[in-house]
Amino acid sequence: MQKERSANKSSSTPTLSVAFLRAKKDLQDYEEIPGITIEYQSSNPMQINLKVKPSEGYYKNGIFKFKCEIPEDYPNRAPEFxxxxxxYHPNIDLEGHVCLNILRNDWKPSLSLQLVFAGILHLFLxxxxxxxxxKDAANDLAKYPLDFKKNVERAMMGGYVKDEQFDKVLEGNFNTAHTRYYY
Incomplete structure (x- = not known):
């Protein structure tokens, strides 16, 4: 009879997955990174909204939002951003997929969300x-850095680069009269 009670008791208590517990710990241990803002519900650390605001470089004054999904087998598998x-970015495709080595081949369970957040910020810096x-953005950056800079500025204002229109991501109201591009 006692075995039946303990079995019933344990089945009625919700069990938290290793992924849930690890994600929650990573977020509790998170130390603020300038230029990074994270939002999540404490009841669900498996879905995180990340906001990146670079303070320098090509993407300065932009606000870039990411959705992060923590897989059920985290930390054995990397989070997905x-x-x-x-x-317009060499390491982010037009569908929003992110190319960062620690999210692919170099992922290890010992890595934390903090390190991934810093890695994504680094992609903008x-x-x-x-x-x-x-590949078009990468080619421009490697061979034509001045054109790359103009393309980033145009794209961040919601303009076109080649035949592709990009979303406006600039923070605040900037006087962009001096950066008009006609093609």
Missing amino acids: KCIPKI QPNPNDPLN
Whole structure:
């Protein structure tokens, strides 16, 4: 009889997955990174909204939002990030997929969400043309850095680069009269 009670008792208590507990711990241990804002519901650390606001570089003054999904087998598998606005970036494709080595081949269970957040910020401070998802942007960055800079500015204002229109991601009201591009 006692075995039946303990079996019934344990089945009525919700069990939290290892992924849930680890994600919750990673978020509790998170130390603020300048330029990064995270939002999540404490009841569900498996879905995180990330906001990146670079303070320097090509993407300065932009606001880039990401959705992060923590997989059920986290930390054995890397979290999945998707950039919400359509942006012009060598390491982020037009669908928002992110190319960051620690989210792919270099993922280890010992890595934390904090490190991934810092890695995503780093992509905006130092875009990498050698590991591209957007080959056009990577080619421009590698071969024509001045054109790349103009393309980033145009795209961040919600303009077109080649035949592709991008989402406006600039923070605040900027006087952009001096950065008009006609093609």
